[in-house]
Amino acid sequence: MTSVLQAHELGKRYGKRWALRECTIDIPAGHVVGLVGPNGAGKTTLLKLAAGQLEPTSGGITVLGGRPAAGPAQLARVGFVAQDTPAYAGLTVAEHLRLGARLNPRWDAAMARERIARLGLAPNQRAGKLSGGQRAQLALTLGLAKRPELLILDEPVASLDPLARREFLQSLMEATVEHELSVVLSSHLISDLERICDYLVVLVESRVQIAGETDRLLATHHRLTGPRRAPDRLPAGQHVVCARHTDRQSTYVVRTDAPVHDPAWTVTRLSLEDLVLAYMDKPAAADRRALLEVQR
Amino acid sequence: MERPVIEFHLDAKSGVSPYLQLVQQVRHALRLGLLREGDQLPTVKEVVAQLAINPNTVLKAYRELEHEGLASARPGVGTFVTKTLTDTSLAAHGPLRLDLQRWLSKARRAGLDDESIEALFMTTFRTTAQEDIA
Structure with a gap:
């Protein structure tokens, strides 16, 4: 299967601050991809790099096999809906459609008109007067x-x-069936994405924490609860995502391909939200910083 | 367009994966006789537009139903029910429910609250299910 988005060691720096760093991912086509992470994690930066609105500081990125915004052909293949779904307040609905027809070589005028009619939008209404x-x-x-092969929504x-x-999500999902397009969309709320995404990228503090098909992510992550135990006494195949300890008890979220048979643990499934939260867990990030300081 | 015979719904808090919820709802409708052999299931586009879920979730559910021999896909037309599940056991439901009601009032008289009753039922259910497998 072809890749919809491929990044290798991709990074973007604003002044001294890295908004995105060492981002290496390969997302296959045909998915609805959710990009999740807290505000300021680098979601918008990654999406703008994919849309070609930003140039990388380091590393490389290809979208549908081409360099973002490399030319008219590449631009036509990728749709980008920026944050807060902007429109020109002074232009009417009909004028927006005319603008779209002028600017996009593959414009589907019939589909645009039909959708506007179905939504009950008056063509002569100014966008500034529309509800959110x-x-x-x-x-x-x-x-x-625009009939893109990939639609990016921030x-x-x-x-x-x-x-x-x-x-909105109903319309979007209906369109993915109708036009067989890939979708990448971001949100800081996992509940928005849980139903619609079959591929997830978790971005925290400018870094990709994990990426993969949601089913697979849910099948390979477990919460282990039991008597207190140090992380170095877990089997090698169990990668610790986050850990909490009391004097007597340990709670781990681990990623592992093998089933957990250790009778000392109570093993529970994670919801997608719990899984994402585990990766966002601050103590884990603090540990990493502590580790870096020791190395220095 | 013809109205679909059944409509799906999703319970986000059930902990059951969405595709499995769809499968269970079809099986349930078959048992209750709401769906019969030859009925068309809602198209992928209809389900997706109604529930705002990923199309692959619906495809996975329909594949599972096909695998179970309950439905079959006709390319370009849709997915159709190929089997009915209404079985003779339906007649036994009434007496069994009566027994259960008697048992429940007995449990309450013995001082069990709802949570204890549920726990007792589930553990017994699980152990007998395991014994049946073994």
């Missing part, structure tokens, strides 16, 4: 009518109310 949900649907329509539902959020 309507504006998001307009931005999605522009992104879809926090598309963050500012929407629950109903508009659901309607």
Whole structure:
């Protein structure tokens, strides 16, 4: 299968601060990919690098096998809906569609009109007068009518109310079936992504913590609870994601391909949210820093 | 477009994976006779548009149903029910429910609260299920 997004040692620095560093991932096509992480983790930076709106400081990135924004052909293959689903407040809905038709060689005018009609948007309405949900649907329509092979969306539902959020995601999922497109979208709320993503990338503190198919991630992560035990006494195949200890008890989240048979542990499944939270767990990051300081 | 025979729903807090919830709902509808042989299941696009879920989740559920011999896909048309699950055991439900009601009131009289009753039922259920396998 072809890759929709491939990055090798990708990094982006603003002044002294690395917004994204040592990012190496290979995401196969045909997925709805969720990019999750806390605010400021580097999600927008990664998406803008993929869309070609930013140039990498180090490393490389290819999208659908080509360099982002390398030319008109590459631009036509990738749709990008920026944060908060922007639209031109002074332009009407119809003017947005005309603009889309002018700017995009593969523009699907019939589909755009049909979607606008189905959503009940008045063509002569100015975008500035639309509700948040309507504006998001307009931005999605522009992104879809471009007929891209990959649609990138940055926090598309963050500012929407629950109903508009659901309607937006329904439209998006319907479009992935209809047009067989790959989707990469970011959110700092896992609950937005849980139902719709079958591939997940967790980004914390400018680094990719884990990436993979959601089913696979859920099958390989376990929570172990039992009598207190030091991490170096866990089997080699069990990679510790996060650990908490009391005087008597230890709770680990581990990643392992093998089943956990140790009778001392109570093994429980993780929800996707727990899994992401485990990677965001601050103590783990603090440990890493402590380790670095020792090495220095 | 014809209205689909059943509609799916998802319980996010159940802990059961979404694809399995879809499979269970089809089986359930078959047992209750809501779905019959020859009925068309909602198309992938319909399910996805209704629930806002990943299309692969629906495909996986339908593949599982095919694997179980309950449904079959006709390319370009849709997925159809190929078997009914309404069985003769339905007649036994009434008397069994009565027994269960009697047992429940007995448990309450013995001073068990809801949580203890549930725990007792589940552990007994699991141990007998394991014994049946062994």
